[in-house]
Amino acid sequence: MSKSYSYPEFPYRQSAAQREGRLERHPLVVIGAGPIGLSIALDCAQRGIPVRLLDDNNTVSFGSRAVCYAKRPLEIWDRLGVAAPLVDKGVRWQVGKVFLEDEQVYQFDLLPESGHKMPAMINLQQYYVEQTLVDACEAHPKIDIGWKHKLVALSQQDDHARLTVETPDGRYHLLADWVIACDGANSDTRQMVGAQFTGQFFEDRFLIADVVLKAPPQPAHGGQRLGTEPERWFWFDPPFHRGQSVLLHKQCDDVWRIDFQLGRDADPEAEKRPERVIPRIQAMLGPDLPFELEWVSVYQFACRRIDNFRYGRVIFAGDSAHQVSPFGARGANTGIQDADNLAWKLKLVLDGSAPLALIDSYQEERAFAADDNLLNSTRATDFISPKSPVSLRYRNAVLELAATEAFARPLINSGRLSTPTPYLQSSLNTPDAEAFAGRMKPGTHCADAPVRHQDQPAWLLNVLNTLHGPAGGFTLLCFGDRPAVESVAEGPIVARVLSVGDDVQDAEGLLAQRYDAQPGTVYLIRPDQHVAARWRRFDAAAIRAALRRATAQH
Amino acid sequence: MPLNRQPNIADPDDFYRELIDSQRGLSDAQAEMLTTKLVLILANHVGERAVLSEAIALARDNTLQHG
Numbered sequence: 001m002s003k004s005y006s007y008p009e010f011p012y013r014q015s016a017a018q019r020e021g022r023l024e025r026h027p028l029v030v031i032g033a034g035p036i037g038l039s040i041a042l043d044c045a046q047r048g049i050p051v052r053l054l055d056d057n058n059t060v061s062f063g064s065r066a067v068c069y070a071k072r073p074l075e076i077w078d079r080l081g082v083a084a085p086l087v088d089k090g091v092r093w094q095v096g097k098v099f100l101e102d103e104q105v106y107q108f109d110l111l112p113e114s115g116h117k118m119p120a121m122i123n124l125q126q127y128y129v130e131q132t133l134v135d136a137c138e139a140h141p142k143i144d145i146g147w148k149h150k151l152v153a154l155s156q157q158d159d160h161a162r163l164t165v166e167t168p169d170g171r172y173h174l175l176a177d178w179v180i181a182c183d184g185a186n187s188d189t190r191q192m193v194g195a196q197f198t199g200q201f202f203e204d205r206f207l208i209a210d211v212v213l214k215a216p217p218q219p220a221h222g223g224q225r226l227g228t229e230p231e232r233w234f235w236f237d238p239p240f241h242r243g244q245s246v247l248l249h250k251q252c253d254d255v256w257r258i259d260f261q262l263g264r265d266a267d268p269e270a271e272k273r274p275e276r277v278i279p280r281i282q283a284m285l286g287p288d289l290p291f292e293l294e295w296v297s298v299y300q301f302a303c304r305r306i307d308n309f310r311y312g313r314v315i316f317a318g319d320s321a322h323q324v325s326p327f328g329a330r331g332a333n334t335g336i337q338d339a340d341n342l343a344w345k346l347k348l349v350l351d352g353s354a355p356l357a358l359i360d361s362y363q364e365e366r367a368f369a370a371d372d373n374l375l376n377s378t379r380a381t382d383f384i385s386p387k388s389p390v391s392l393r394y395r396n397a398v399l400e401l402a403a404t405e406a407f408a409r410p411l412i413n414s415g416r417l418s419t420p421t422p423y424l425q426s427s428l429n430t431p432d433a434e435a436f437a438g439r440m441k442p443g444t445h446c447a448d449a450p451v452r453h454q455d456q457p458a459w460l461l462n463v464l465n466t467l468h469g470p471a472g473g474f475t476l477l478c479f480g481d482r483p484a485v486e487s488v489a490e491g492p493i494v495a496r497v498l499s500v501g502d503d504v505q506d507a508e509g510l511l512a513q514r515y516d517a518q519p520g521t522v523y524l525i526r527p528d529q530h531v532a533a534r535w536r537r538f539d540a541a542a543i544r545a546a547l548r549r550a551t552a553q554h
Numbered sequence: 555m556p557l558n559r560q561p562n563i564a565d566p567d568d569f570y571r572e573l574i575d576s577q578r579g580l581s582d583a584q585a586e587m588l589t590t591k592l593v594l595i596l597a598n599h600v601g602e603r604a605v606l607s608e609a610i611a612l613a614r615d616n617t618l619q620h621g
Binding site: 393394396397398400401405407408411 | 587
């Protein structure tokens with residue numbers, strides 16, 4: 001039914017192992033070629049791990065699905081070399097407006113601080129994201145994608161898992177040192193290991209209608225017309241959809257996402273039919289605005305988390321590990337950060353350079369982030385979809401007050417948009433022993449900053465990446481005089497010096513400002529571009545201790 | 555500063571009458587909305603999170619004690 005996009009069909013290839021009846025053992029098998037599985041495959045492959053990626057289908061996401069991508073995931077994709085086409089194609093936005101009936105009661109601006117390479121947020125259909133990632137994975141010599149390869153059974157030994165996979169040529173077995181399950185909220189793999197996936201279910205049903213419009217929509221009755229700048233518009237109880245909420249987002253190719261709350265009693269099958277959907281859209285946009293229906297989906301959601309992110313040799317990432325409501329764009333965005341967190345740890349453990357405890361720090365750090373996302377997501381859902389008459393009254397009281405009273409506006413919650421959760425309590429951090437101001441506490445993802453590198457304008461995060469090449473590594477970001485050494489090693493773990501003032505120039509002074517740096521300040525930065533430790537002077541013994549800690553060698 | 559649980563309103567009878575009168579001529583739904591808004595307005599004025607938590611807990615406990 002898509003008018004603006006034609007779905008690629010990726011070729012099924014029978015593996016030599018299946019054809020020859022060989023039992024092959026892989027260091028890493030990734031289940032599921034969605035945004036998370038593809039990102040993790042790319043990250044692991046770039047770090048040097050051969051990846052067998054299996055997907056039960058042979059195309060990209062059907063429908064636009066996850067459409068909002070935030071700055072931090074874009075920075076991660078930039079590290080993986082795939083962000084540029086996504087940012088070029090995506091729709092940048094930063095203003096959100098909230099309406100009660102047809103009156104605007106609140107406006108927010110994601111206000112991207114200047115001096116960052118990546119925008120605050122882009123909207124892009126999930127199929128474009130997946131296609132870009134598939135192209136990068138197919139081009140990578142260490143990634144072998146098995147389309148139409150469905151995992152049907154899994155058993156575990158001490159140091160590997162045995163997988164039964166069904167293909168168009170029948171079933172065969174393979175072994176994997178590690179399995180990463182990125183097979184989504186309804187993960188079969190999760191059931192195969194017997195994991196619990198519990199949380200809160202929400203009874204409300206929602207209708208997504210993607211429509212193709214050649215002109216910006218002018219909501220009937222609303223009186224306000226979207227300008228040329230794309231914005232996120234959210235209505236509570238609008239005249240065109242009484243008693244419910246509506247969310248509007250612009251995607252690329254003139255596709256607009258309209259998300260209608262339907263309530264608890266809606267019939268999901270009936271609501272999907274065009275004869276039901278089209279009148280809803282006409283009520284909103286007016287009867288005369290021409291549009292084409294691109295994709296329709298009726299959904300319910302839950303906010304829930306897996307009990308353990310690792311079962312033996314099987315690790316869960318993305319929606320298979322945590323499921324949130326769509327309000328706040330926290331699903332795919334947090335999943336990409338799972339991939340970012342896990343790949344470097346898996347590489348060091350596979351190499352024998354770090355103990356298994358480093359993998360378990362993935363659970364420690366990402367379960368902490370998942371819980372933060374679940375909290376935010378549940379709070380937004382409770383505001384949008386109140387569960388009792390009294391909570392509905394509080395919600396409406398806030399909205400009515402907000403039109404004239406500034407104090408009520410921060411209470412409006414139409415979804416708090418995804419921002420990274422710093423790992424402030426992580427056991428991998430070395431706590432500060434000296435005074436530092438600002439946000440770059442140990443456990444925080446590195447803020448980007450404009451720099452000059454090799455006499456060219458550049459970005460800190462890109463320079464961190466090029467210092468190591470795709471395999472990645474630890475960095476010592478040193479301000480002031482260049483240290484006497486090029487690197488500090490703790491066994492096989494090496495941290496390389498990046499001297500600010502020598503290797504890179506702090507062109508606008510933003511780097512020193514964002515890192516509260518003085519001459520002598522040293523930051524130890526992890527391979528996933530998070531702060532592990534920081535000091536006011538270069539001390540090789542302290543750096544080695546922090547490297548041990550950051551790789552779980554306590 | 556903890557929640558003030560001692561008398562603090564100068565003219566209690568006058569305040570109480572004003573509170574009740576504020577609902578005159580309103581439907582039940584409007585009166586309930588007024589009360590809800592009053593909670594939000596006063597909560598914002600107090601602002602102090604710990605005091606608000608103490609007040610919420612007191613109102614809940616006192617309600618539960620009365621069945």
